[in-house]
Amino acid sequence: MLNYIWAGLIVFSLVFALATDTREIAQDRYRNDAALPVELHFPDGYAADARRQSVEVRIRPEVYQAFYDTDATPERAYDGTLVQTQDGRQVRFDAGASLPEPMATIREVTAGSDGELRAVLQDFVPNGRTVAASVAFEPVRFVKMTAITQAAFDFADTAVNIIIGLIGALALWLGLLRIAEKSGLVGIIVRLVRPVLRPLFPGVPKDHPALGVIALNLSANMLGLGNAATPLGIKAMEELHKLNESEDTATDDMVMLLAMNTASVQLVPPVLLVAIMGLQINELIFSIIIVTGCSLLVAITAAKLLSKMRRYRATDPNRKTAVRLEENNPSDAADVDDPDAPPSNT
Amino acid sequence: METFRSIVELMAVFVLPAIIVGFPLYGLYKKVPVYEEFVEGAKEGFKVAVQIIPYLVAILFAIGMFRASGAMEFLVEGLRPVLSLVNIPPEVIPMGIIRPLTGSGSAGVVVDLINTYGEDSLIVKIAATMFGSTETTFYVIAVYFGAINVQKTRHAVPAGLIADFTAMVLAVYVVQLLFG
Numbered sequence: 322m323l324n325y326i327w328a329g330l331i332v333f334s335l336v337f338a339l340a341t342d343t344r345e346i347a348q349d350r351y352r353n354d355a356a357l358p359v360e361l362h363f364p365d366g367y368a369a370d371a372r373r374q375s376v377e378v379r380i381r382p383e384v385y386q387a388f389y390d391t392d393a394t395p396e397r398a399y400d401g402t403l404v405q406t407q408d409g410r411q412v413r414f415d416a417g418a419s420l421p422e423p424m425a426t427i428r429e430v431t432a433g434s435d436g437e438l439r440a441v442l443q444d445f446v447p448n449g450r451t452v453a454a455s456v457a458f459e460p461v462r463f464v465k466m467t468a469i470t471q472a473a474f475d476f477a478d479t480a481v482n483i484i485i486g487l488i489g490a491l492a493l494w495l496g497l498l499r500i501a502e503k504s505g506l507v508g509i510i511v512r513l514v515r516p517v518l519r520p521l522f523p524g525v526p527k528d529h530p531a532l533g534v535i536a537l538n539l540s541a542n543m544l545g546l547g548n549a550a551t552p553l554g555i556k557a558m559e560e561l562h563k564l565n566e567s568e569d570t571a572t573d574d575m576v577m578l579l580a581m582n583t584a585s586v587q588l589v590p591p592v593l594l595v596a597i598m599g600l601q602i603n604e605l606i607f608s609i610i611i612v613t614g615c616s617l618l619v620a621i622t623a624a625k626l627l628s629k630m631r632r633y634r635a636t637d638p639n640r641k642t643a644v645r646l647e648e649n650n651p652s653d654a655a656d657v658d659d660p661d662a663p664p665s666n667t
Numbered sequence: 668m669e670t671f672r673s674i675v676e677l678m679a680v681f682v683l684p685a686i687i688v689g690f691p692l693y694g695l696y697k698k699v700p701v702y703e704e705f706v707e708g709a710k711e712g713f714k715v716a717v718q719i720i721p722y723l724v725a726i727l728f729a730i731g732m733f734r735a736s737g738a739m740e741f742l743v744e745g746l747r748p749v750l751s752l753v754n755i756p757p758e759v760i761p762m763g764i765i766r767p768l769t770g771s772g773s774a775g776v777v778v779d780l781i782n783t784y785g786e787d788s789l790i791v792k793i794a795a796t797m798f799g800s801t802e803t804t805f806y807v808i809a810v811y812f813g814a815i816n817v818q819k820t821r822h823a824v825p826a827g828l829i830a831d832f833t834a835m836v837l838a839v840y841v842v843q844l845l846f847g
Contacts, residue, residue: 322820322822322824322825323808323820323823323824326824327725327726327729330729330730330732330733331729331732331733333733333736333738334729334732334733334735334736334738335732335736337736337737337738337741338735338736338737341736341737465735465736465737468735468736469732469735469736471735472728472731472732472734472735473728473731473732474728475731476724476727476728476730476731476732477724477727477728479727479731480720480723480724480726480727480728481720481723481724483723483727484716484717484719484720484723485716487716487719487810488712488713488716489712491712491715491716492709492710492711492712492713493687493709493712494712495708495709495710495711495712495715496704496705496706496707496708496709496712497686497687497690497691497705497708498690498708499704499705499707499708499709500690500691500693500694500699500701500704500705500708501690501693501694503694503697503699503704504690504693504694504696504697504699505697506690506693506694540682544675544678544679544682545679546679546682546683549683549686551810552712554807554810554811555715555810555811555814558811558812558814558815559715559814559815561815562815562817565817568816568817569816569817569818569819570817570819570821571812571817571819571820571821571823575811575812575817575823576820576821576822576823576826578811579807579808579811579812579823579826579827580823580826580827580830582802582807582811583801583802583804583807583827583830583831584801584802584827584830584831584833584834585802587799587800588675589672589675589676589679590799591798591799593770593774594774594777594795594798594799597774597777597778597781597795598777598781598786598795599786601786601787601791601795602795603669603672604792604846605792605795605796605799605842606671606672607845608792608796608838608841608842608845609796609799609800611837611841612796612800612834612837612838612841613799613800613834615833615834615837616800616801616830616831616833616834616837617830619829619830619833620826620827620829620830620833623825623826623829623830624822624826627822627825627826628822630822633821633822636819636821637821
């Protein structure tokens with residue numbers, strides 16, 4: 322299933338970006354070849370030989386709305402700079418100006434590192450402090466296509482940064498857990514939680530440390546301790562992987578752990594949410610506990626029921642052992658060689 | 668509720684130092700060479716983290732492209748009429764779609780809703796409950812299975828998404844019941 326969702330995300334993004342860009346070109350949303358009529362106001366008067374001088378660009382709302390066929394309203398005036406060179410005159414809107422759409426997008430796509438929107442000045446005849454003229458922006462095409470490409474690289478970067486941030490916490494917890502394992506502490510935890518967790522993770526032998534780490538992971542999750550829950554979950558997965566007969570396929574127990582992690586009861590709301598909501602969060606704790614309690618039950622049931630489904634049973638890496646145990650049930654054993662069985666990576 | 672929260676939060680404050688100090692202390696008591704064992708275990712940290720990188724890159728760049736393409740808004744518009752039929756306010760749909768994909772993105776949704784509707788509004792309460800009740804499922808899958816190099820996740824995605832979906836829908840109705 323992950324294969325399809327993953328490919329679906331990428332293909333859908335491409336199709337969608339292409340469709341949006343095509344529509345924008347068809348509608349000529351950015352008026353690439355036309356110039357927007359504006360009024361230039363020189364607070365200190367126009368200096369014909371100055372290379373740079375400050376200027377106020379005034380855009381009349383009705384002209385703007387008609388030009389771009391939009392409802393957005395520009396501000397009365399934007400501060401900018403008039404740059405004169407031998408090749409012509411250029412107006413630069415100061416970085417940080419709150420531009421209306423689609424000018425904001427034009428700036429986003431065409432502006433350099435200084436964040437200034439640049440436009441070529443046309444029909445400019447110097448005549449007093451306030452002059453009518455028009456500005457032509459750089460042509461803008463394929464905004465979304467550029468955006469998705471950029472996003473792909475940005476997020477690849479983000480992924481690595483997240484992991485680098487995780488290394489410290491991971492090392493700390495793996496170190497502590499190693500001590501806990503060697504000192505027999507994990508064994509004590511295992512004995513404590515066994516009655517509850519054993520039915521959920523039937524593939525784990527009675528005294529295996531996996532149960533102890535799973536218990537620590539789930540408790541950390543409940544207490545909203547994000548920087549402990551993830552390393553503990555990783556360690557729990559490693560312990561479960563030791564019981565896995567295959568290299569690359571998840572066992573039922575791993576899926577159960579994952580499902581319980583995505584739906585775990587939250588006694589303490591996540592730090593990020595507390596930061597956003599402030600004191601308001603107090604009201605919500607009760608509702609979050611009810612919701613997560615129910616969804617935990619649903620997650621456990623879903624993981625159990627899904628693992629019983631034919632297609633997922635057929636791909637269970639520990640199934641061969643299971644078959645040996647259920648030899649007296651020939652209809653089940655037949656599933657293994659089922660030629661119609663879907664590929665195991667769904 | 669506030670007393671409950673302060674008790675649980677007190678626990679949350681003390682449980683980590685108790686473990687960080689308690690584990691090595693118990694190790695000492697059991698005559699384990701604690702420093703050596705700690706280093707031995709911690710060594711794995713870097714290796715495991717590096718192992719996760721390809722998985723997380725795969726998941727996150729696809730999600731990033733999807734967000735940048737604007738497809739999310741399109742999906743929200745498409746779902747709007749269907750969901751208002753079953754009494755789910757359409758304003759919280761972006762949360763439902765974005766939550767399993769990215770944590771920071773869905774936090775952004777909550778902030779947007781607070782700015783638009785105010786902290787006291789029912790919509791913000793629903794969205795915040797949704798946020799607090801679910802996980803960034805795809806991130807968890809990438810990290811947990813990446814750490815052990817498992818690519819074939821079998822029913823992990825459907826199980827995780829079913830849990831998320833239940834929590835989302837429940838959040839809407841529970842909050843409406845409690846505060847509506």
